Amino acid sequence: MIQTKLIPRTPEAYEPPMLIKNILAESIKYEPQREIVYRDLFRMNYTEFNRRTRQLANVLTGLGIKPGDTVAVLDWDSHRYLECFFGVTSLGAILHTVNVRLSPAQILFTMNHAEDKLVLIHEDFLPILEAIKDKLTTVDTFVLLSDKVYTDLNAIGHVPNGFVGEYEALLRDVSDHYEFPDFDENTWATTFYTTGTTGNPKGVYFSHRQLFMHTMGLLTYLIGYEAIPFKSRTDVYMPITPMFHVHAWGFPFLATLLSAKQVYPGRYDPEMLLKLLVTEGVTLSHCVPTILNMLVSSPAAQKFKAQLSRWSVLIGGSALTKGLAKAALDLGINVSAGYGMSETAPVLAVAYLNDAERSLPLDEQVEYRTRAGRISPFVEARLMDENGNFLPHDGQALGEVVVRTPWNTQGYYNDLERGAELWQNGWLHTGDVATISSDNWLVIADRTKDVIKTGGEWVSSLDMEDVLSQVEGVAESAVIGLPDERWGERPHALVVQKPGYSLTAEGIKETLQARIDRGEIHKWYMPDRIIFVQEIPKTSVGKIDKKRIRSDMKAQILS
Structure with missing residues (x-):
């Protein structure tokens, strides 16, 4: 960095840090009467939400949680989880959003590695806890989360041995007066774990400043460009991306800042999701393609076509195929893609259509809606070759996407080696091969490990899946490359x-x-083999598990 002249500071002057508590404070300034809903079990307004968040801070403080301690949550998407997003972090503690879809052994590793001190756990996950409880090395307190308290008051207080109490009962018994303190905006706020192809899960972490700035980035997209179809005055937000997965892509922070109506569906059940979409008037969601495919393929989708026509859905996690996009658009769903990764908090790009592109017929818009997106405000993205050289943004050159943003994770917790790999050459390496056009469109070709190298050509497995999605009768597909003596690799499809x-x-x-x-x-887009299956193997966050598919198909061929 160059040498500059800093502004003079008056000793008495106050410069507020960028903290998550400041996002929370905005939620009751203008529309405190708007609601936060949990399934068909619970609802509250923002005044009550703020009160409960302060009560949670009092509960945690009373249980010995101090700034810097880590609090783990194992819950379905709920109002309780949202309260933890703000109540845990705003007292200076660290929120660990545990991926409940990992194996018990992986969950145990993440909880010990994160040095969790207190655990809030939904009763549905008690069998997991029973399997690992004796091996937890740092946890000393457990709190039960139960939905029964909303239907059976007699259930309050009935908790397993070793638990200090049930969440609602603990909140009920403490004061709602709590003054969230100021502290350094670079204070560690959240952590979660992302799985790779080898080794243990990696601990990603974010500061208050990073999450604050990510929220501002989303806000710029929303107001300045309307790339995110979210109008706080009229829209109703419901995440269908787990809250343990990159803070549900950061949207709960944005929705709370805007005091928008929020709906949390709990466990993902197609009937409940459709019910909430209709009865609560949901207008904005985000999810992986698998969830959208499940909903548009549901027999009930046609029945609720009128309600679905007011719904906008942002797709991420895996590529949005043209076939799925067309199926959603045929139902009136306003669907488009976005792009990011766990390490980037996650948003890097959203499919923003400019004035000329928006005027195109829907069939022609599909080409743009299914791209990874236009690079987001405050994101610097480049293409890099294997030697660390930058490539032109001409829509043709293929290279690895490397990025710098105000919200990228700074590494992996207690893993300097993999952190150095992530930040090689001072840029965060995404592992995705793409092109970038002169007008800022990012088009992902494939993951570096999933590109199929056949006959001297690089073939995108994502492009092949997109082509298969347009074959009538194909609901979903996955394409991987397998070794071939003549061509190096050849594509095979599920x-x-x-x-x-x-x-x-x-x-x-x-x-x-x-x-x-x-x-x-x-x-080269003709697969050597097409195998029909009941479902495509997925990872814990709903992405196509190509590592497992590759292993299984190799075993089939060898046998």
């Missing part, structure tokens, strides 16, 4: 067909060959 169809591998190949003959797709 396909899930829609109900009522009787597809064959030969029929799909004939459809693809017709497109190849017309020059619409490259000849």
Whole structure:
């Protein structure tokens, strides 16, 4: 950095730090009567939410939690989780959002590695706790979370041995007066764990400043560009991305800042999700493609087409295929893609259509809506080759996406080696191969480890999945490359067909060959093998698990 002249400071002057408590404080300034809803069990307004958040801080303080201590949460998406987003962090403690979809052994590793001191756990996850409780090395306090208290008052106070109490009962018995303190904005606020292809899960962490700035970045997208279809005065927000996964992509912070109505669905059940969409008037959600595919494929989707037509959905985690996008648009759903990763808090790009692109017919807009997006405000993104050289943003050059933002994680907790790999050459390496156009569009070709190298060509498995999604009757697909003596690698595909169809591998190949003959797709896009399956293997956060698919298909071929 260059040498500059800093502004003079008056000793008495106050410079407020960027803290999560300041986001919370905005929520009761203008629309405190708006609601936060949990399934069909509980609702409150923002005044009550702020009161309960202060009560949570008193409960935690009374249980010995101090600034710098780590509090773990194992819960479904709920109002309680939202209270922890603010109540834990605003007293200076660290919130560990535990991925409940990991194996018990992985959950044990993450809780010991994060040095959790207190655990808030939903009763549905007690069997996991029983399997690992004796091996937890730093936890000394447990609090029970239960939905029964909203339907059966007699359930309050009935907690397992070793627990200090039930969440609602503990809140009820403490004061709602708590003054959240000021502290350094670089204070550690949250942590969670992301799994890779090898080794133990990696601990990602974020400061108050980073989460504050990520919220401001989302706000800029919302107000300045309207890339995120979210109008706080009229819209109703419901996440369908787990709150343990990158803070539900940061949107709960944004919704709270705007005091927008929020709906939390708990455990993801198609009937409950559709019920909440209709009865609560949900207008904005975000999810992985699997969830959207499940909803648009539901027989009830046509029944509720009028209500779905007011719904906007941002897709991330995996690529949004043109086939799925068209199916959603046919139901009137305003669908578009976004891009990011756990280490980037996560938003890096959102599919923003400019004035000219918005004027196109919907069928033509699909090309833009399914791209990773236009690079977000305050995000510096470049393409880098294997030697660390930058590549041009001409929409043609392929390179690894590297980024700098005000909200990137600074490393992995207690893992300097993998942190150094992440930040090689002073840029955060995403592991994604892409192009960037001169007008700021980011188009992901593939993960570096998933690009299929065949016959001297680089073939994108994501592009192949996109082509398969457009074959009538294909609900979902996954493409991986396997070793081939002649070509180096060849593509192989798993396909899930829609109900009522009787597809064959030969029929799909004939459809693809017709497109190849017309020059619409490259000849390399013909998979060697197409296998029909009931479902595509997924990771704990709903992404296609290509590591497992690759291993399983190799085993099939060898056998």
